[in-house]
Amino acid sequence: MLRHLYRCALRLHPRGFRRRFGDEMLSIFDHEQGRLAAFRLLLDGLVSLTRQWALRQEFWGELPPNQALQPTPIGVPSFSTIDPFRPRSAAVVPGALLSIALFCATCFAIRYSWIHVLHVHIPEVQFERSKWVPPSSDVGTSSREDSVSPITKGQSSPTISITSHSPLAQQPVAPAVATGQARGTPVSKKSRVESMAPSQTMPATSTAIAKSLIGAEQRSAAADAPLDAAEREQVIQGAIRNLRRYYIDPAISQTMAQSLTKHAENGDDDEATDGETFAKLLTMQLRAVSHDRHLSVIYNQSAIPEGVTGPTPEAIARYRQEMERTNCTLEKVETLPHNVGYLKLNSFPDLQLCQPKIAAAMASLNDADAIIFDLRDNHGGSPGMVAFVASYLFDHPTHLDDFYNRSENSTLQSWTLSPIQGSKLADKPVLVLTSAETFSGAEEFAYDLKMLKRAILVGERTAGGAHMVRHRRINEHFSIGVPDTRPINPVSRSNWEGTGVTPDVSVRAPEALRTAESLAEKLLQK
Amino acid sequence: MADDPHRFLPLSPAALHILLSLAGEDMHGYAIMQEIARQSGGQYKMGPGTLYDNLQRLMDREWVEDLGQRSGDEDPRRRYYRLTLSGRGVLEAETARLAGVVREARSRLQSTMPSVHKPRRA
Numbered sequence: 096m097l098r099h100l101y102r103c104a105l106r107l108h109p110r111g112f113r114r115r116f117g118d119e120m121l122s123i124f125d126h127e128q129g130r131l132a133a134f135r136l137l138l139d140g141l142v143s144l145t146r147q148w149a150l151r152q153e154f155w156g157e158l159p160p161n162q163a164l165q166p167t168p169i170g171v172p173s174f175s176t177i178d179p180f181r182p183r184s185a186a187v188v189p190g191a192l193l194s195i196a197l198f199c200a201t202c203f204a205i206r207y208s209w210i211h212v213l214h215v216h217i218p219e220v221q222f223e224r225s226k227w228v229p230p231s232s233d234v235g236t237s238s239r240e241d242s243v244s245p246i247t248k249g250q251s252s253p254t255i256s257i258t259s260h261s262p263l264a265q266q267p268v269a270p271a272v273a274t275g276q277a278r279g280t281p282v283s284k285k286s287r288v289e290s291m292a293p294s295q296t297m298p299a300t301s302t303a304i305a306k307s308l309i310g311a312e313q314r315s316a317a318a319d320a321p322l323d324a325a326e327r328e329q330v331i332q333g334a335i336r337n338l339r340r341y342y343i344d345p346a347i348s349q350t351m352a353q354s355l356t357k358h359a360e361n362g363d364d365d366e367a368t369d370g371e372t373f374a375k376l377l378t379m380q381l382r383a384v385s386h387d388r389h390l391s392v393i394y395n396q397s398a399i400p401e402g403v404t405g406p407t408p409e410a411i412a413r414y415r416q417e418m419e420r421t422n423c424t425l426e427k428v429e430t431l432p433h434n435v436g437y438l439k440l441n442s443f444p445d446l447q448l449c450q451p452k453i454a455a456a457m458a459s460l461n462d463a464d465a466i467i468f469d470l471r472d473n474h475g476g477s478p479g480m481v482a483f484v485a486s487y488l489f490d491h492p493t494h495l496d497d498f499y500n501r502s503e504n505s506t507l508q509s510w511t512l513s514p515i516q517g518s519k520l521a522d523k524p525v526l527v528l529t530s531a532e533t534f535s536g537a538e539e540f541a542y543d544l545k546m547l548k549r550a551i552l553v554g555e556r557t558a559g560g561a562h563m564v565r566h567r568r569i570n571e572h573f574s575i576g577v578p579d580t581r582p583i584n585p586v587s588r589s590n591w592e593g594t595g596v597t598p599d600v601s602v603r604a605p606e607a608l609r610t611a612e613s614l615a616e617k618l619l620q621k
Numbered sequence: 622m623a624d625d626p627h628r629f630l631p632l633s634p635a636a637l638h639i640l641l642s643l644a645g646e647d648m649h650g651y652a653i654m655q656e657i658a659r660q661s662g663g664q665y666k667m668g669p670g671t672l673y674d675n676l677q678r679l680m681d682r683e684w685v686e687d688l689g690q691r692s693g694d695e696d697p698r699r700r701y702y703r704l705t706l707s708g709r710g711v712l713e714a715e716t717a718r719l720a721g722v723v724r725e726a727r728s729r730l731q732s733t734m735p736s737v738h739k740p741r742r743a
Contacts (some may be wrong), residue, residue, distance in 0.1 A: 116650075116673040121697040123669045136668065143670020175624060236666045 097133045106142040109155040111148050115412035149188045301362055319370040326570075331355050331364075333569030334377060334392060340577040343501045343562060344385075351384045369573055370394035386593060389535070389562040389578040398571045406534060425448035426472070428456045436463030436520075437614045441475030445538040446483055452554075453480065457487050457518070465524040465615045468540070471554060471604050475535025477481060478563070482509050485540065489513035490521035495543040498563060500580045505579075524618045526611045529554035529596060530604035535561075539582060542596045546586035552598040553614065554607035626711040629682070630718055635667060635675045638685065640712045642675030642706040647688060650676070652701070676702060 101124050105117045124136050147154060237564060275335055335352040342348040358380055368375035374394035381390045418424070427439040438456055468484075482495055489511050496506040514521060527541045527550045538557045544550035562578030569575055582590045602610045632640070642648060642656040648692040650672055656667050685708055688701040704712070 112673075115677070116669075118698040119650050120669045120673065122696050123654070126651055126696075139668030139670045143668070143674065146670065146674060151674065154674075158677060461739055473634070 097130070097137060101133075101137050101140055104137065107144055109147050111149070111156050112151070112154045115158045119549055125195070129334065133207075150185060152187060153513070160359060183410050238523075294395065298432055310566070321491050322370060322373055324365075327364055327367070328359065330373070330569055331574045333573065334381075334575050337567045337569065337575050337577050338381075341502045341565065341577045343499075343578055343581045345501075349386075351381050353381055354384045370396075374573065377411045385482040387562060388558070388560050389576065390581070391562045391564075391576040392569075393566075395572050395574065399568050401576055407499060414445070418444055418448055423452040424473075425452060425456055428459055430460065430463060431467070431612060432617060433612075433616050434462070434464045435612060435619075436460030436466040437469065437596045438466065439469035441472045442474060443478075443480035443484070443540070445477050446479040449480065450483065453484065457495070457515075457520070459482070461517070463520070463523065464619050465526070466520055467526045467528065467611050467615065468550075469528045469608065470533050470537040470541060471528050471530035471607065473533055473537035474539050475539075475560070476537065478509055478536060481536050481540045481543075482511055485543065486511040486513045487515050487518050487520045488525055488544070492540070493547065494585050495547075496539060496584055498580045499583050502579055506583075524615060525550040526615060527552050528604075528607040529557050530613055531555045531558060531595075531598075531599055532604075533557040538591050538596050542584060542591050545596065545599070546584050551600065551611075552613065553600045553611040554595065554598050554602060555604050556589065556597050556601075557595040559591055560594035561590040596609050626707070626714040629711060630715055632639055632711070633675075634665070635671060636679060637712075637715060638665065638667070639672070639679060640673055640704060640708055640715075643685060643702060647701050647703045649699040649701050651658065655701070679708065682707075684711055712728050 102121065105113060108117065120140070124133070127133060127136060198418045211281055249424065325545065335355060338343070338348040338351055342351075363380075364373065364376060367376045374392045377392040378390065379390070382388065404588050414415050421441070423444045424441040425438070426441050427437065429437050438460060440453075444453075478496075478498070485493075485495055490513055492513055493511045495511060498509065500506070527544060528538075529541055529552055533541065533554075534557065538560065541550070541552055541557065543551055561582055563580035563582070564576040564578050565577050565580070566574050583591065584590055600610060600614065636659045638651055638660065641660065642653045643657075650669065653676075654667055654669065654672055669734065676685060680687060684705055685702050686705050688703055690697060690700055
């Protein structure tokens, strides 16, 4: 067997070498005794094979027998030819390696670098997007925005009060607003379940109102009195108290409490001598433990009044201005080829304020054969607005989500207010575009529709923020946004916190629209 | 066209050992391998691939010539090799060079040795 292998190795040698020495090498093999010697010879044969092919180019051809030189007979011309040029055999190996390396480098460059340059995305006309800064002075409010968007609760009672709105019935498809209807089951002793029609105050005036107000205040904050250790300690204790009492996950709030205390003991906080830095530092420490982007500590330059619920009038005014400026964050509403409706919404704004605009937008797309919701730059907002927009997509009231509050052990249900009178979209295909920036309320919209199999999600996996935040006062200048409510989807019994919402069709965000359009086209052709 | 053998010095160990083995008598390849092993006390074992590769290069330089097969040999595949005159000249040159190296080394090592043993003055 080994002899056979050795013969194969010999046969693979270059022709000249093989002819010249093959027999001799085989005879040596036959002379050697023992398996070990045979193995060694086989190894030597393989090394010789490599050497001959790689380094001895001059031996590839026929080798002269090189016996004693024959003298040239006199009278016969003798020609000495100049050797034709041959590259050094020693250059073959590095040359081959270099060629392979260059080839691989080129393939790599093609695969990874230039493809991105070729697909240049020409952006559509962008409206200036507002960046909301977390508010600080709102207490006892709940929301689910990027960081803090308080929602008024009316009274500080644990239940969401149900109030009526004046229906804004100028548009033909404005929904018939249900007032004061509780769809929930009768109140039990242990937990209270109430449902919420989109016209509730839950998403009320506050979404991002106080945000913009406080943002402005923070921006205009002058240098404050420096913080001393005593006040820092007070803030930390206040934060821990609120976390322990209200945060949705008691285990994590315990860990966060320990972390805050530890940081303070280690002296990590000593450098933060002004309120804003300290607030940011605490926020970072909290998020490092919990990975919950809805958690935040906020410093407010002006004093936070005690016992006030809901945003201040200035906050409301500023939010109103912001919504007017950005057209209620409706960046684009148009009809794409093949009669596909397209709506780019960059938040889910307060329902009371923006319901007319959103209703008008949906009305303008009423005749579309399919509809694409572009939420790639949507950072969330009002759950009521989420339900309102979703209402257009069903012809009967549909259970979207449950919101569970741990400290109160209460669950609030979110239902659509379908059918919307005059809406023709209830049976049309729906596509939702997502990106890694899609957050919070926008994720709820996508997730709920995905669970109900009402929409196809196209784009990237979303940011993963599901918690709903309520702001509580710590002291005169500090408040903490504590996520106290989390959604529990009735279909999946879970939510998207941390994991994000996975799209049905996974593409990079800039390509999502293109993909969705062609997908819609295909769906409509069937 | 006698090339100056000193151009090719120092020889590679393999070439040196092969030429050395052939200096005694004509040998076939296997015998050269055995002779090299014996000369180096078992430390330098050359495989046939290396051997014939070097032999070919030595033959290209015309330091070794191929005598072909011998009739009546137990293994007819064996071919015998002989050291040529120029090969002998190269071997002598290399030996002289090595002798010089050994001389130099010995004198240097000896001159440093006494200083190692010099008693230290307190």
